[in-house]
Amino acid sequence: MRMGEGVEWGLHCCLTLAWIDADRPVPTARLATWFDLPPAYLHKRLQALVRAGVLSSTPGPRGGFRLGRRPEQITLMDVVTALEGPDDVFRCTEIRRRGEGGGALPREFARPCGVATAVRRAELAWRRELADQTVADLMASAPPGAAERARRHYARMTG
């Protein structure tokens, strides 16, 4: 059980896009060079963020990606859900009612499985923490001057 690498990429890209706050969209190639990532695959992951509304894309020359909404309205949960899918981490297959164990007790199965409930409680705590943190919070917790350095660095790339 491991989180996909694209989540780290997506969060760093969102943070960078928020910091530089460029007038023009930022193409994939720039971000891939910035972080030394495989351009094609990064592109694929950014597309998933566009489908979720986290980013917006512009085709053609001078095109690229920009934030789909303001940084304080992009939660980490949004990014994780967009990149890892909306499915629950824990999937209850109702094994309690399979096999010999569950033949004759239909009334009890009206309530959800206790094991699933317990694990989902942890998963909800995880999702809640992710939903409480926004890209704006990431910007605020960064060392001072980080945004300025990002802008300068990006200006050096474009020029």
Next chain:
Amino acid sequence: MRMGEGVEWGLHCCLTLAWIDADRPVPTARLATWFDLPPAYLHKRLQALVRAGVLSSTPGPRGGFRLGRRPEQITLMDVVTALEGPDDVFRCTEIRRRGEGGGALPREFARPCGVATAVRRAELAWRRELADQTVADLMASAPPGAAERARRHYARMTG
């Protein structure tokens, strides 16, 4: 990103072992029949729980598995860690310092990456919820009479 199926199996098996509280160890075949699971693979997953000390095993005839310690001392975190591995869900690859972006700022990298910190906060909340729940809690939250039914069902299987 999905949790392995073995976690559900392991938790249900621990709960069942705690309920029936048999004098003899319970072999894999019984548990596999109980939940209608592939016996060989269930066996492999139970071995992982033995390596973690959650279960203890007895070889030979009349052998099998039993709980390695009391139910109130087996947390859901123990089971998940045993079956999914001890690695963090989110792995920070330090992409901030890779590529063009991180060449000239060595002082800043002394502090951990803000993105990683934010995601790890959520992961810690998840682990904490898992660690706060024990197998004994699962037993307590089950409908009354569940333990008795499990014992009767197991007696019918053995006899």
Next chain:
DNA sequence: GGTTTCGTACTCGGATAAGAGCTGTCCGAGTCGGAGAGG
């Protein structure tokens, strides 16, 4: 009848193959910018 010995069957344990999902790559559709010709 009691005891010893042997064989058998059962269980765990780890090493060995298929399948799914993540990672990585490619090419096509669409679009903007600029060069060049014409007025």
Next chain:
DNA sequence: CCTCTCCGACTCGGACAGCTCTTATCCGAGTACGAAACC
């Protein structure tokens, strides 16, 4: 000199392979029981 047209290049978007990890399976090592032979 200004405007219109056309060409070219750049970017996103989705479809196509390689690889790691999960799932699934098998066979070997060890052990307790039970039967049989022996005392």
